Amino acid sequence: MKSLEELRRLRETLQQDMLARNGDGNPRIIVGMGTCGIAAGAREVMQAIMQQVRERNITVTISQTGCIGMCEKEPLMDVQLPGKGRITYGHVTPKDVESIIVQHVINGQIVEDLVVARLEEGEGQ
């Protein structure tokens, strides 16, 4: 059984790790968590993101947004690399998540086929 004791031990290793890393400058991933997004599969997309992040041992900042009025294109997943525009991917499946993470988040190449919107750098936030 997992215990808090184990968590305490984990904390000690992580505290040393943390000194080396800094949250700004991470790629940002944003998942739509409105009712429409959840009904369309946002939770499964989110789980695929968590799995990819863990398997590939990358550091990203993951956050959520509510309904943005593109319900028919949910699940939506945005990627924003530091200093770059924000790209919105639509109808994302857990399978697509792997391509988005590998191609875009890791290698900086937008997965054009899945793009449904883009926001240039500096526009909105």
Add this chain to the structure above:
Amino acid sequence: MRELSLHLLDIVQNSIAAAADLIEIEIMEDFKSDRLSIKVTDNGRGMSRSVLQSVIDPFFTTRKTRSVGLGLSLFAQSAQRSGGDLVIRSKEGVGTEVEAVFQYSHIDRPPMGDLQGTLLTLIVLNPTIDLVYRHNYDGRDFVIDTREIKRELDGIPINQGQVVSWMQDFIQEGLAQLRGGRVE
């Protein structure tokens, strides 16, 4: 929605939108009374009397992005189809409590589904919100309280990868133990 755990994820989003920083989830599966209840309590901004009155109406929302609110009315319909009901109590400036009750054995009751996925999603996406999850199954309890976890972590973010892995196992084992090997 296909699963009660998806409704739960959606209902908690309302608490997050209402700027709650403490959200309590209580699930009770009671076989003796053939009753399943899901309750979400938050300390968000609450609802005025008039909002509270119209909130079960599928065409009501205070959101600006789409003209219909769906979450609560879908959850209410699901409970009502399953021999139960949905009750909302709310006080402006204090908080809100949403409780859905289902007849456990009702043929139209959706399965619980992936509770672990719902909980992890909520915690990872909202690291600053405190979440207390209490699940009672036939008299046995499983509790996860992010305040307690954060105390242990002493400044390490709760959504750090290895911490998430730990929580994933913790929740999985806790729920499995609760069900005593019984799979829905």
